[in-house]
Amino acid sequence: MRLRRLDLTRYGKFTDYSIDFGEPRPGRPDLHIVYGRNEAGKSTALAGYLDLLFGIEERTRYGFLHGYSTMEIGAALEFGGNLHEMKRVKQRSNSLRDGRGQPANEALLGVPLAGLSRDAYRMMFSLDDQTLEAGGDAILESKGDLGELLFSASAGLADLSHTLDAVEKEADGIYRKRVSKTKIAELKHRLAELKQRSTRRGTPMTRRCASALWPRPGMRNSAGCCARRLW
Numbered sequence: 001m002r003l004r005r006l007d008l009t010r011y012g013k014f015t016d017y018s019i020d021f022g023e024p025r026p027g028r029p030d031l032h033i034v035y036g037r038n039e040a041g042k043s044t045a046l047a048g049y050l051d052l053l054f055g056i057e058e059r060t061r062y063g064f065l066h067g068y069s070t071m072e073i074g075a076a077l078e079f080g081g082n083l084h085e086m087k088r089v090k091q092r093s094n095s096l097r098d099g100r101g102q103p104a105n106e107a108l109l110g111v112p113l114a115g116l117s118r119d120a121y122r123m124m125f126s127l128d129d130q131t132l133e134a135g136g137d138a139i140l141e142s143k144g145d146l147g148e149l150l151f152s153a154s155a156g157l158a159d160l161s162h163t164l165d166a167v168e169k170e171a172d173g174i175y176r177k178r179v180s181k182t183k184i185a186e187l188k189h190r191l192a193e194l195k196q197r198s199t200r201r202g203t204p205m206t207r208r209c210a211s212a213l214w215p216r217p218g219m220r221n222s223a224g225c226c227a228r229r230l231w
Helices: 042-054 106-111 118-125 129-141 146-155 161-174 182-212 222-229
Strands: 002-011 014-022 072-079 082-091 095-100
Touching: 002 042, 002 082, 042 072, 042 082, 042 118, 072 106, 161 182
Parallel strands: none
Antiparallel strands: 002 014, 002 072, 072 082, 082 095
16 A cells, blocks of 8 residues: 555644655655654654544544544555545544545455554554664664564564563463473363372262172072162
8 A cells, every 4th residue: 555645634733734745656766755843743644644544543632723523634545556535534433535525434444454453553664763763772772683673673662572571481381391380280280180089989989880780699680670779
């Protein structure tokens, strides 16, 4: 999916403001850098793009100029070999609109987003100076694998190594080869104890059942004997 144009129609401090990235040129780089002074609106534009894709958040901080009921973002998105004009308004249902302002199915964006959630998309594709700085600090401070650290920085997952360590520790607590104090080992030991108790309790009962079913010496009608004892 490619963003050709972002329309901050009524969003944040912007009114009828568009950022046009133009059509792609075959064989030419397609990298665009949005820059500006502090408070120029770079973070607002990034937030607007995410809100366009996933819906304006219920308690958004970008409704200070335009009321919630009038907020609107638009965009021209390229995916599936076509150009799609989309709009997003702030309401709980039918917030995605087509270029004519008619309600559009959210599934239209499901394919190009490949099922990613807002948080996952932001971490993987919506980097800002804060996530990049945090990732750089993790590379300088950590002693782990460099590839893991570079991925953490690019994805905005500054604490990836700590998360992996915690998951590995939890997995070792569940099962570890030749270690007796794990959850699996404790459950196997408990199961063996229950089986042993069941066997001990079952032996006398088996003998009583056998003596009741087996005919006594001298009795001619063994079937009748068994029937009398079982009835």
